[in-house]
Amino acid sequence: MDSxxxxxxxxxxxxxxxxxxxxxxxxxxxxxxxxxxFSLSMGxxxxxGTFNVLEHANITDYFDRFEDTLEILFIPLxxxxxxxxxxxxxLGRRKQVEDVLREAVVRAYEExxxxxxxxxxxxxxxxxxxxxxKILYENQAQKDLMGDHVGEYCYHVYRQNDEVCTDxxxxxxxxxxxxxxxxxxxRSRQGLADxxxxxxxxxxxxGVTVAGIEVIRDVTERKGMEKxxxxxxxxxxxxxxxTEDIVVMQEPTGRYLYYHGPAEYGFTEDDxxxxxxxxxxxxxxxxxxVERVEHVTRSGQGLAEEISMxxxxxxxxxxxxxxxxxxxxxxxxxxxTISRNITERKKMEDDLLKKQKLESLxxxxxxxxxxxxxxxxxxxxxxxxxKMQTKPGEMIYERMNEAEKTSFRARDLxxxxxxxxxxxxxVRKPLSPGPxxxxxxxxxxxxxxxRGDVAVPDDLWAVEADEGQVSQVINNLIINADQAxxxxxxxxxxxxxxxxxxxxxxxxxxxxxVRICVQDGGIGIVKEHLEKIFxxxxxTKQQGSGLGLATSYSxxxxxxxxxxxxxxxxxxxxxxLYLPAVDTxxxxxxxEGDALPAGTGKVLVMDDEEVVLDVVGTMLxxxxxxxxxxRNGSEAIERYRSAQDSGRPFDIVIMDLTVPGAMxxxxxxxxxxxxxxxxxxxxxxxxxxxxxxxxxxxxxxSGVVSKPYTVKxxxxxxxxxxxxxxxxxxxxx
Numbered sequence: 099m100d101s102x103x104x105x106x107x108x109x110x111x112x113x114x115x116x117x118x119x120x121x122x123x124x125x126x127x128x129x130x131x132x133x134x135x136f137s138l139s140m141g142x143x144x145x146x147g148t149f150n151v152l153e154h155a156n157i158t159d160y161f162d163r164f165e166d167t168l169e170i171l172f173i174p175l176x177x178x179x180x181x182x183x184x185x186x187x188x189l190g191r192r193k194q195v196e197d198v199l200r201e202a203v204v205r206a207y208e209e210x211x212x213x214x215x216x217x218x219x220x221x222x223x224x225x226x227x228x229x230x231x232k233i234l235y236e237n238q239a240q241k242d243l244m245g246d247h248v249g250e251y252c253y254h255v256y257r258q259n260d261e262v263c264t265d266x267x268x269x270x271x272x273x274x275x276x277x278x279x280x281x282x283x284x285r286s287r288q289g290l291a292d293x294x295x296x297x298x299x300x301x302x303x304x305g306v307t308v309a310g311i312e313v314i315r316d317v318t319e320r321k322g323m324e325k326x327x328x329x330x331x332x333x334x335x336x337x338x339x340x341t342e343d344i345v346v347m348q349e350p351t352g353r354y355l356y357y358h359g360p361a362e363y364g365f366t367e368d369d370x371x372x373x374x375x376x377x378x379x380x381x382x383x384x385x386x387x388v389e390r391v392e393h394v395t396r397s398g399q400g401l402a403e404e405i406s407m408x409x410x411x412x413x414x415x416x417x418x419x420x421x422x423x424x425x426x427x428x429x430x431x432x433x434x435t436i437s438r439n440i441t442e443r444k445k446m447e448d449d450l451l452k453k454q455k456l457e458s459l460x461x462x463x464x465x466x467x468x469x470x471x472x473x474x475x476x477x478x479x480x481x482x483x484x485k486m487q488t489k490p491g492e493m494i495y496e497r498m499n500e501a502e503k504t505s506f507r508a509r510d511l512x513x514x515x516x517x518x519x520x521x522x523x524x525v526r527k528p529l530s531p532g533p534x535x536x537x538x539x540x541x542x543x544x545x546x547x548x549r550g551d552v553a554v555p556d557d558l559w560a561v562e563a564d565e566g567q568v569s570q571v572i573n574n575l576i577i578n579a580d581q582a583x584x585x586x587x588x589x590x591x592x593x594x595x596x597x598x599x600x601x602x603x604x605x606x607x608x609x610x611x612v613r614i615c616v617q618d619g620g621i622g623i624v625k626e627h628l629e630k631i632f633x634x635x636x637x638t639k640q641q642g643s644g645l646g647l648a649t650s651y652s653x654x655x656x657x658x659x660x661x662x663x664x665x666x667x668x669x670x671x672x673x674x675l676y677l678p679a680v681d682t683x684x685x686x687x688x689x690e691g692d693a694l695p696a697g698t699g700k701v702l703v704m705d706d707e708e709v710v711l712d713v714v715g716t717m718l719x720x721x722x723x724x725x726x727x728x729r730n731g732s733e734a735i736e737r738y739r740s741a742q743d744s745g746r747p748f749d750i751v752i753m754d755l756t757v758p759g760a761m762x763x764x765x766x767x768x769x770x771x772x773x774x775x776x777x778x779x780x781x782x783x784x785x786x787x788x789x790x791x792x793x794x795x796x797x798x799x800s801g802v803v804s805k806p807y808t809v810k811x812x813x814x815x816x817x818x819x820x821x822x823x824x825x826x827x828x829x830x831x
Contacts, residue, residue: 111147138175142168223314226300227252229272231262234309243286243293243316252312256284267297268310275299275307281317292321344416344437346370347423350395352388355432383407394420395430404440415444467512468756471784472707474512474806478505479713482809486720502808507541509566509806512784526562526657526792528680531612532593534565538572539591547586548618550576554593559612559679567653568677571661574646575616575673582620582671590617595679603676605660610679615672622667631663650675699749699820700724702741704734704766705782706757710805714752717809723816730757731766738770738777747774750819752803755783755790764790764797771798778823780815782807 146168152158214237217224223240227233231252236244247255253263262269267278277298284293294317300309338345338358347356357370375384386405394401401420406413416437423432481502488495532554539550561568579589596613598606623631632651654661658678665671701723705711711727718725726741726748728734734753741747751770753763763781770777780801781794794802800822801815 142172142175146172223312223316225252225312225314227268227310227312229307229309231266231268240314243291243314244284245287258285267295268312271297271299271310272307275301286316291316292318342439344435346435346437348391348433348435350391350430350433352391390418390420391433391435394422394433398422398424398428398430404444413441414439415441468784470512471509471805472710474505474509475707475784476709476713478502478509478806478808479710479717481505483713483716483720486809505806507537526564528560528562529565530558531561531563531568531614531677532556532558534569535572535591535593535614538569539576539589542573542576543580543589546580548580548583548589549586550589550591552591554591555595557595558593559595559610561612561657561677562680563657563677564653568657571650571653571675572614572616574650575675578646578673579616579618579620579671582618582622587619591615592617596676598676603660603662606676611659611676612679613674613676615674617670617672619670622669623663623665623671624667628663628665632661698722699816700726700741700746701816702726702728702734702737702748702751704728704731704752704757704763705754706730706760707754710754714812717812718816721809721813721816729760731761731763731769734766735761735769735773739773742774749778749823750816751777751779752782753779755781755788756785767798778819780819 145164149164149168152160217237218239221239223243224235224237225233225240226235233248233250233252233255236246236248244256252268253259253261253266257263265280265282267280270276270278277296279294279296281292281294283290285291286293294315296313296315298311298313299307300311302308342360344359344363345356346354346358348354352374354370354373357365357367359365370378375387378384379387390401390403400422402418404415404417406415408414417440419436419438421434421436422430423434425431481498485495485498485502488498490496535554536552539552543550576589576591583589592615594613596611598608598611600608632647651661654675654677659676661673661675663671663673701718703711703714703718703725704727705714706729711729715725715727726737728737731753734751738748738751753766755763757763763783767777767779767781770779777798778800779798780803781790781797781799782803782805783791784805785791790797790799791802791804794800801819803812803815
């Protein structure tokens with residue numbers, strides 16, 4: 099076998115193997131076209147090799163004629179194989195690119211969904227505008243807030259401008275590539291809205307700004323809250339500026355964080371903040387302040403307490419209310435204390451306590467005065483009866499006369515007790531103030547180191563006044579003057595007639611007055627006390643009640659008068675009181691002689707005290723009157739009705755106002771007027787300052803006699819009423 103034959107045989111085997119390989123190759127490596135072209139080209143050369151083997155083996159050369167044709171076909175088929183293979187590779191690369199692109203699109207879509215979800219969750223409006231400020235994109239929040247304006251110009255739809263807004267942050271963003279933020283007011287779908295705009299540039303891969311991103315946040319609610327907060331802070335500031343309270347904030351350790359207080363305390367916030375109570379107070383007080391702050395911090399509960407503080411030589415009272423301030427975890431981070439000055443309230447409470455004590459004392463004083471007046475009634479009545487049986491100049495008469503004067507003084511003392519206990523309306527009568535002033539000064543200075551220098555003219559005008567109450571005023575002024583001179587001295591008392599003009603004394607009307615001055619040479623009264631000297635319970639005396647001058651002021655006011663005070667330290671004090679004068683003729687009309695005219699009337703006397711019934715009955719009988727007595731109002735009504743029925747009615751009824759446990763004079767008078775509307779009755783009581791005594795006619799009484807009274811006072815009243823009754827009813831005489 100020669101080498102050519104062997105080569106042809108090997109070539110044929112190789113091409114057959116290549117053909118078989120081409121037919122069995124996996125489609126993932128070659129597509130069907132490449133496989134066909136490769137198989138055909140390999141098949142042709144396998145045939146050519148077979149033909150050569152047959153020829154060189156001298157079997158047959160018949161197929162040699164086809165060899166050139168097959169070799170010519172091989173070249174395009176094999177080239178087609180390479181072309182299809184190249185095409186397959188290109189298609190493979192394209193497919194890979196398409197796959198990558200498809201995956202990128204899917205990822206981009208997924209990212210878009212994520213971005214849309216995020217922008218929707220943000221809640222802020224987001225828009226993208228190009229360099230011409232045309233809106234390219236709006237998220238749903240932006241559309242909800244401003245409306246859907248994609249494709250429109252932002253400055254036109256958002257701000258209703260025809261040109262780009264000069265204050266637009268996107269403009270600045272395009273200019274410098276930085277992020278800009280601003281706030282503005284725009285017209286939204288819900289109306290005018292406050293918005294916060296944040297603009298940032300959108301860059302391409304080369305770093306060039308291709309668009310602007312606007313993030314719009316609706317801050318209308320926040321702005322409203324900020325406005326409300328500012329208004330609240332302003333109201334709080336105004337409240338603090340106009341409050342008299344002290345407001346402090348302290349750390350749990352006691353260190354001050356905030357202070358606000360009235361200027362009168364002399365501190366500013368800079369003086370207080372950063373310091374502790376130990377920097378301002380004594381250790382005991384400061385320790386208490388810190389202790390209560392620590393208590394509020396531990397308990398988390400508020401605390402209120404009243405404390406007293408020394409301040410500029412006096413004691414101030416404060417009501418402190420402590421409240422905790424808690425952080426988000428419920429822990430106390432600070433304590434606020436509001437301190438209110440309650441010094442005046444404490445004073446009022448003390449005054450109220452004094453008043454309650456004095457009211458209890460006044461009830462006791464009133465009862466004592468009433469009972470004492472009944473006893474004096476018996477004493478003075480019997481003195482009057484003894485004087486009726488003796489003659490002036492006799493020793494017994496003169497002794498009785500002195501006893502009667504002393505009884506009058508005792509009556510004045512009981513009147514002062516009644517005035518103290520009730521402060522009732524004065525029972526006025528015309529009187530000459532000169533003798534009253536002299537007697538009051540002499541009585542008040544008995545046993546004193548001071549002496550009285552009284553200068554009262556004889557022609558002093560008369561006044562219509564309650565003798566006991568005016569005497570009490572003089573006594574109070576004299577006692578005050580005496581106490582102002584512990585070592586003794588001279589108290590000058592003057593009286594004069596005064597014609598006052600409209601503006602002479604602001605509190606008084608134009609007219610005639612009696613002016614009485616009480617002047618001492620004592621230590622004087624400081625200026626700040628002068629304005630309070632007539633206030634109830636105000637006193638500079640350690641044991642004083644603060645009622646003497648207040649009572650005097652009240653009495654003079656009830657007499658339509660006025661009282662003033664002038665004082666100079668180290669020189670003395672002068673009290674001046676004014677009482678309205680009355681016409682002398684009026685006084686003369688009311689005046690009566692000393693003679694006791696005989697009585698001819700029938701009188702009913704009602705009183706619960708047997709001793710009073712006895713002495714009054716005897717006095718009336720000695721004056722010539724027919725007398726019957728009753729122990730209470732019910733008994734008086736029965737006796738009055740019986741007398742009416744018998745045809746011998748009573749001319750006058752004298753009734754006590756107060757009957758313990760039974761009907762008194764007021765109730766009895768109401769029923770007696772039903773029986774006899776023309777009844778003539780006299781009211782009598784030991785409570786001489788009872789309103790009924792001052793306004794007796796309003797209750798149906800025709801006259802009044804205050805216990806204790808003398809036979810002369812009783813006789814004048816009875817005979818005056820009998821005379822008036824006879825004038826009205828001459829047929830009954």
